[in-house]
Amino acid sequence: MRNMKALGAVTLSLALAACDMAPKYVRPDLPVPAGTPQGDAYAANDGAGAIVPADTAWRDFFTDARLARVIETALANNRDLRLALANVAQARAQYKVQRADLLPTVGATGTATYSEQPLVQFGQNQRLNTDVYQAQLGISSWEIDLFGRVRNLTKAAQEQYFASEENRNAAQTALIAETANAWLTMAADQERLRIATDLEKAFGKTLDLTRAQFAKGIASELEVRQAQTSYDQARSDIAQATTLVAQDQNALNLLAGTTVAQADLPQSFPDSSATIENLPANISSDILLRRPDIAAAEHQLRGANANIGAARAAFFPKLSLTAALGTVSLGLSGLFASGSDTWSVAPSATLPIFDFGRNKGNLRYAKATYDAMLATYEKSVQTGFKEVADALARRGTMAQQVEAQTSLRDSARVAYTLSDARFRAGVDSFLTTLDSQRTLYTAEQSLLATRLTRASNMVELYRAMGGGLK
Structure with a gap:
């Protein structure tokens, strides 16, 4: 019995004194500028009042109660997110299996x-x-484990588990953004359907008036045909918008993993913003490290570093x-x-003596894998930087664009009202009224598209800056 205790003590001492053959991990420098770009396309700094997306819960960011309920439904039922959760459970189980090799x-x-x-x-x-x-x-x-082979394999499995958790977080962030954009798209298509319906009624009245004038010999058949084309175009747009609304609902149901309640579906584009708009206009590149996809890439890099240590230990x-x-x-x-x-x-x-290059090949493979993971990590950082910069560039000019489109729509509406009155009074030709109708229709559609772009841009900024996890 004394011999067994002595042997156990010696074995424990050897295990505690074991060395680690893995290279010391040092986080790579970020291969991007220290801050986001500045210039005419970018807004000035918002100051201290701006929120930090990574520290803001999605329930606080999305201010429309209907949209928040749809997102909550998606988080509970979406199958892609369930798959990501299953992948986390698999990685956790594999880590526990590998960790068990550390103990007898x-x-x-x-x-x-x-x-x-x-x-x-x-x-x-x-x-x-x-x-x-x-x-x-x-x-x-x-x-x-004198040379750290088992410990490094355990470390690699642990980093793989951590990476799967971050991938799950990235999937959640993407799901929140996709659900929000799908809801906003449906809202815009509902608004597009309303615009087409209203203009179809207006075009229909103009068509009836033109036909009546043609019957009295006041208007020509050309004017009747021109009025008919505008009316038919509006009818076609109504049919297309009706289809888009149905398809938008199907897409929303797929993201939600179930049928979205009718009360939570948008009936028109919201007049007020569906999200918080006070996001920073420029950020430090270090905030990219809080994005789950970049964090997952770094865990993969750490795991590859540990595998080098395991491959080195095989020589001993x-x-x-x-x-x-x-x-x-x-x-x-x-x-x-x-x-x-x-x-x-x-x-x-x-002790390996002749293995015909097996251990050397495994070591070279481990080092090459590390190089690949390093390139993947750096590409993830650069991609994240581009996404944030693009979103900020879009945001920087959105206010002016919405203001210009609103003014254009208002002017087109007044011009249509005046030209219609002049046409009915016999002052102007029908061609002027027809052009005014078409200009108003185009302006309404352009303004709606710009408002959708602004709303989607806020969602993209929140996602790109690492929000959406709470």
Whole structure:
């Protein structure tokens, strides 16, 4: 027993003194400028009042109650998010399996051996019956991790688990953004349908008036045909918008993972913003590290670094230990009697001499994998920087664009009202009224598209800056 305790103490000391063959991990410098771009396309800094997206819960960012309920439904039912959760569970289980190799597996065994053999004694043939009973508690082929091979493999599995969690977070962020954009798109298409319906009524009245004037010989057939084209175009747009609204609802149901309640569907484009708009106009590049996709790429890089340590450790001796402590007796009744105890210890060491380049190949593969993960990490950072910069560039000019489009729509509406009155009074030709109708229709559609772009831009900014996890 004393020998077993001494061996255990020595083994524990060796394990504690084990070295790590992995390179020291140092986070790579960000391959992007220190801050987001500045220029005419970018707005000035918003100051201290701007919120930090990564610290803002999505429930606080999306201010429309209907949209918030749809997002909550999607987070609870979306199948892609469930798949991401299953991937996290798989990675967690694999990490636990690998981590178990750090400690010895203790097992209990019990055996009973019955034998019979001839025994020749004094010229007489006799039979010797022997019954042997044995019970043991021991460990089998436990690797003493002197050079960190098992610990680095465990570290790699742990980083893979962390990466899967960040991928799940990235999937959640993307789902929130996609759901919000799908809801806003449906709202815009509902508004587009309303605009087309209103103008179809106006074009219909103009068509009826033109037909009546044609019947009296006041208007020409050309004017009737021109009025008919505007009316038919509006009818076609109504049919198209009706289809788009139905398809938008189908897309929203797919993202939500269930049928969205009718009360939560938009009936028109909201007059007020559906989100908080006070986001920073420029940020430090360090905030990109809080994006889940970039965090996942760094965990992959850390895991590749640990695999280099495991590959290096393969060049050194592999020590393992098999030991058992138990009791043995020729009779079952004496199995645990005094003096029946037994023990065995079998340490072993294996040193690779000729492996025909296997270990070198594994090490080169591990280093090449690290290089690939480094390039992936840097590309993720650069992609994130571009997404933020693009969103900020779009945001910087949106206010002026919406203002200009609103003024254009208002002027077109007044011009249409005046030209219609002049046409009815016989002052202007129908062509002037027709042009005014078409200009107003185009202006209404352009303003709606610009408002949708502004709303979607706020969602993209929130996502690109690492929000959407709470």
